[in-house]
Amino acid sequence: MDFLSTLVIAFGLAMDAFAVSVASGVTITAMGLRQTVTIALSFGLFQGIMPVIGWLAGIGFREYIAAYDHWLAFLLLVAIGAKMIYESFQLEEDHCDEFCMTGGRLFLLSVATSIDALAVGLSFSLLNITILTPALIIGVVTFLLSYLGILLGRRVGHFFEKKIEIAGGIILILIGIKILCEHTIFAVT
Structure with a gap:
């Protein structure tokens, strides 16, 4: 997988954490x-x-599902993207005067x-696809976007929060479509 695709995936995945970080701010x-x-x-x-x-x-x-792995990747990414879009409309307001992100709460939000x-x-x-480089890129991008x-x-408050979550969901859906197209329509036989 090329660097640009990995970076786009990292940005898409980081949108959940980014939205929670905006809400925390x-x-x-x-x-x-x-x-x-x-x-x-x-x-x-x-x-x-x-x-x-x-x-x-x-x-x-992997060896048991190699014939339809691209379909599974497509379905997973579309499901994740759709979930992110759906959850963007479920965000709650929560205010506290002092630092209220306890260790347990931070752990649950991180998971x-x-x-x-x-x-x-x-x-x-x-x-x-090998995982170490993409995992590192995903982690670093998430750290930076969360910060x-x-x-x-x-x-700026809540103005962008829902829009960011929707954008992340759309990005993941488009990546799923790209993977499916590369393995079906544009596959080299």
């Missing part, structure tokens, strides 16, 4: 640099680890925002 009024870095690092770390876990799981049964990355890692294994999301949340 809006709702947590007493957040300093340490808390900002902690949140961004947690999101980036989980987003980078989950594709590796998905990839390792997929390696075990929840990286489930999509697990499925993408599974897709990569089905397509026989920027918190800063943006402090400045």
